[in-house]
Amino acid sequence: MRKTTLLLLIGFMVYVSPFLGVPHLFRERMLLLLGVCAMFIALLFRLEERRRERNMADVYHEERAPTRDTEQKLADISTYGEAGHQS
Secondary structure, eight states, X not given: OOHHHHHHHHXXXXXXXXXXXXXXXXXXXXXXXXXXXXXXXXXXXXXXHHHHHHHHHHHHHHHHSOOSHHHHHHHHHHHHOTTSSOO
């Protein structure tokens, strides 16, 4: 199950819980558990977003500044053509 689907299901359960007719004590515990699950899923979303940001920063850095001599030669070839000289 995807995280977004799970988060939507938790939200639906919180919305429907007052209309289910369950005892007050059970409803309190269910809402507590659903709240903890929602916070955990939100934490997973945040960690995944930070990981993507780091990966994008690494890709941007590699594309903008070649680190090896062969990468610099490939960048020159793609910029100036096969001979590596400006025309």
